[in-house]
Amino acid sequence: MSVWAVLAAAGSGERLGADRPKAFVRLGERVLLAESLERLDASDWVDAIVVAAPPGWEEPVILLAEELGCGKVSACVAGGPSRGESVRLALGEVPDDAAVVLVHDAARPFVEDGVIARVLAALNEGWDGAVPVLPVADTVKRVDGERVVETLDRSELRVAQTPQAFVASVLRDAFSGDVSSATDCASLVEARGGRVKAVPGDERLVKVTDASDLERAAALL
Numbered sequence: 001m002s003v004w005a006v007l008a009a010a011g012s013g014e015r016l017g018a019d020r021p022k023a024f025v026r027l028g029e030r031v032l033l034a035e036s037l038e039r040l041d042a043s044d045w046v047d048a049i050v051v052a053a054p055p056g057w058e059e060p061v062i063l064l065a066e067e068l069g070c071g072k073v074s075a076c077v078a079g080g081p082s083r084g085e086s087v088r089l090a091l092g093e094v095p096d097d098a099a100v101v102l103v104h105d106a107a108r109p110f111v112e113d114g115v116i117a118r119v120l121a122a123l124n125e126g127w128d129g130a131v132p133v134l135p136v137a138d139t140v141k142r143v144d145g146e147r148v149v150e151t152l153d154r155s156e157l158r159v160a161q162t163p164q165a166f167v168a169s170v171l172r173d174a175f176s177g178d179v180s181s182a183t184d185c186a187s188l189v190e191a192r193g194g195r196v197k198a199v200p201g202d203e204r205l206v207k208v209t210d211a212s213d214l215e216r217a218a219a220l221l
């Protein structure tokens with residue numbers, strides 16, 4: 001069973017507000033992208049990697065992969081205007097005989113083998129896809145403007161992370177329509193009736209969105 005990883009790193013990082021794309025901001029001694037790229041490359045579960053790079057940053061991504069000795073990087077494509085478009089473009093470089101696609105966000109630097117093993121195990125159990133989730137600690141309200149409309153049942157809610165794993169053919173089908181508004185891949189598979197398993201996520205899989213997240217991530221290095 002060949003597992004291809006798609007690393008979504010093409011975002012501009014608007015909320016971070018740096019002078020370069022988020023993938024290339026500094027996290028400790030290296031750039032943010034280095035962490036997830038090296039970890040995926042080192043994982044025995046991963047056979048090959050396709051990176052979606054910020055448009056115009058394909059060359060720096062390839063140089064970084066070489067510098068880190070990431071021999072599994074098979075292709076690097078320029079990303080699109082949305083995460084969905086970037087993943088779709090990267091999927092175009094995944095060969096037809098790939099069995100499984102693992103999609104991960106470079107914005108989550110600390111991906112580990114444990115969570116990769118959990119999402120892949122779900123596929124072996126017969127699920128179409130798997131997403132790592134964490135419980136919701138806060139009470140969550142649905143609002144309409146300023147007005148609270150509803151308080152949701154927290155026990156039924158989970159926060160979704162990446163890496164998310166999918167049977168390759170299922171993911172390709174899910175990406176055949178409009179993907180521009182999807183914030184994760186699982187939602188596209190769910191929308192088509194695919195069976196997606198929620199598996200335990202990882203507290204260390206923090207997402208770097210703004211400057212304070214970057215500080216918190218640096219403290220975890």
Ligand code: CTP
Nearest residue numbers: 009010011012013014015081082083086106107
């Ligand atoms: N991403 C991508 N292509 C895009 C937009 C996002 O590959 N056009 C990737 C990002 O690089 C990131 C992940 O999707 O790894 C999650 O996106 P997000 O955290 O929103 O990153 P950005 O879109 O870069 O940040 P912002 O929304 O603040 O601009």
Ligand code: MG
Nearest residue numbers: 011012013083
């Ligand atoms: Mg974004």
